[in-house]
Amino acid sequence: MADTLFLILSVLTVATALLVVLNKNAVNAAMFLLLSLVGLAGLFVLLDAPLLAFVLILVYAGAVVALFLFIIMLLDTRPGSFPAFKPLTVTAALLGAALLSLGIWTLVHRAVLPLTPKSVPMPTMKHYAEMLFTTYLLPVQVVGFMLLIAMLGVIVLSKKYTETEDAK
Amino acid sequence: MIELWNSLHPLVQAVIKGLAVIGVMFPFGGACSLVERKVSAWMQGRPGPNRAIPFWFAWVPVLGPFLQKLGVFHLMADGGKMFFKEDPVPGHVNKFYFYLAPVVGMIPAFTTLTVVPFGAYLDGAGKLVPLVLANLDVGILAVFAVSSLGVYSLILAGWASNSKYPFLGGIRASAQLISYELSMTLAVLPVFLVVNPPGGSGTLSLFQVVEFQSGTWQGFTFASLHGLWFGLTMPVAAVVFMVALFAETNRLPFDMAEGEADLVGGFHTEYGSMKWGLFFVAEYSNMLIGSGVFVLLFLGGWNPLPFLPLASVVGWLGSHLSPLFLHPIAMGLLSIGVFLGKALFLIFVFMWVRWTVPRFRYDQVMKLGWQKLLPLAIGNLILYAILIAIFQAKN
Structure with a gap:
């Protein structure tokens, strides 16, 4: 099976x-x-x-x-x-x-x-949670931070600052 | 009977159980469309559908005219019409995805059913057994995961129709559903923080959530809180979940994907006959499952009242009225009845809101989702985390 x-x-x-x-x-x-x-x-x-x-x-x-x-x-x-x-x-x-x-x-x-x-x-939910919050805390935080930076970068790159200033 | 059932192959048993649940669900989805028409008529002070009746049934005294007034036969007439009318397929569509989209809409609607417990009974050993097709430990996560696939039905329908209004509907649907999924998931987190005390193995099972809410009154102590439903102990989470549920099921005031006022019909503009009907059965099935999950999480599942769990009600009935109530089948039917009653009341709330609240503009929908609901859900989560940290340790 x-x-x-x-x-x-x-x-x-x-x-x-x-x-x-x-x-x-x-x-x-x-x-x-x-x-x-x-x-x-x-x-x-x-x-x-x-x-x-x-x-x-x-x-x-x-x-x-x-x-x-x-x-x-x-x-x-x-x-x-x-x-x-x-x-x-x-x-x-x-x-x-x-x-x-x-x-x-x-x-x-x-x-x-x-x-x-x-x-x-x-593996139970508890195993995953313990691993994520103890052994792998640093990698998880680093990955999360990198994703945040990428997201902010996209917003900065895609926003056209000159046009918004003209509109004011 | 029981021996025959047990002698069947487990796979055959599973198929029969699955078909039985779908066989109940599908007509319920259809019946909801009739209820919707009747409720809207009632709220607007008009009789609603009350004409259709097979001529031979009109001869039945009392019952015939009663069912006619109720509009029951309009449901059959509607279904028959949808199956037999011409099924137009516009020439400019992408045929494969055009046919696929309504089918894809049905898959999550029926798949989530497998993990939603809809009742419970006491077995011989006095242990509460849930009535559910698959009692998964990851229950709520499975519901969220599979129902998140429902968005493909709308996106594909919008894209495959290859014309402007459906396309706009599909785009709106994908943005809206992804936005509100976040608030929805965050809103249920406090519930599971409370259900999983420190030291436990950790569970996301919906059955465990209902178990947690079936306590009795024990004076003014923390133990009494078990008797209260989560809707009463964490109202903000319940409200956020409810609003997100309206958005996830594309119901007014969030019907951005359909929006007949500005998008003609949105993603289903080019659809007709039963393909269109399938979208609606899927929408009502999603509503039913959403209401069911809400009942399990926030309204105590199959427990009739706060501080009054099902087991004690059945025990009282069994000792005072008739020992027949203690039979597992009677108890199972009673629990299903209580659960369905609550879920159907929530369906009524869905319709109530639809005919009361005016629809939002698209930018208002996005603003509400990202700037109001999401911070509210996160704040609520942090508040309950702090409360649990303060009180649960002493408890």
Whole structure:
């Protein structure tokens, strides 16, 4: 039962993730991203982490992809209105591929993984909370602060100060 | 009967239970549209729908004219009309997403049902068992997560229609739903701060919230607070949740996505017949589930009155009237009745507000969400955190 579900969900996740990249229509790509996230949430449920699954759905599927669609609709990008490969895109793709390969290579050659998977007790809400507020307090705060800075940066960049002064 | 049920495969049991709940929900969603028309008529001092009746049913004395006056048959006539009338699809739409959007609207409406407990009964060992399809430990989070997917129905409908009014409706819907989700989530946090005392394993289960609210009167002590519903002990949170619920279900005065006054019909302008009907069944189902969650969180769930939990009511009925009330089925039906009664009253409040309060302008909706409700919800959360820090430690 669990194996069948794992197979279905993993195929769904990987196939839709590929379609996100390969699709020319931006709205289709966003919808496939949504499906991919739902598949991923299903995998988390299979791994006994329902909290993570529902947070993923709430934040990414519920809000982030909705914002993506919002932007896509506002910009009204037609399929094929941008050239597929620009020099910058190719460079970024190559860099990303190189980093990913390096990461996989390190994982295969250096990582020490336990041979037999250990069964851990199902994490409760309390475990997550304790981890977030003790061991990982600093990373969580730093990430939150960086997101805040990015948000403020977008507001500063997108606001046209000269025009508002003229209006006064 | 019980043996037959237990001999079934768990998957078959789950499918039957799920279909039964959907089978109750779908007609309820339709019936709400009739109630809406009747309530609006009543509030505006006119009779409302009172004509349709099958000719053979008109011969039934008393009952026939009564049901006719109630407008029950208009519901069937409406449903029949929606299924059988011509289903126009404009030539300029994106066909795939145009067909997909109403279906996507139904998915969150039915999926959230699985985690909302709608009643409870005492088993042989005297333990309260919830009536729910899946009693998840992350209950409220699952409701929020799945219902947040409902926005795609409106966005896709607006985008796929490929014309201006639906497009504006879709854009407004996505902005509005994301804005109010924040206040809604923050409003329920104080409830779970109280439900989870220090030292517990931590839960977000809706059943636990109702359990917490089913205390009895124990004199003027802190223990008596268990008998009060959260709507009475944290009214600000309840109000913020209620207002956000109106916005999340796209009900007036927040019907920015539909807005027939300025957007013709908003996201569903290009839709007709049953595809249009599905949007409405989804809207009413969302209202029902939203009211149900509100009842569970703030109005004590299936407990009839504050300080009067279901278990003691059933115990009194069982000892004074008839031991039949102690049977799990009787108790389950009673709890469902109390729960549904409260939820249906909230549906009435939805309609009451719709025909009383004028609708907001779009900028007012955004201002209310971000500048009024959100600071209020955050302030409320901090206030209760401080109160809990002061009082719960001594308790």
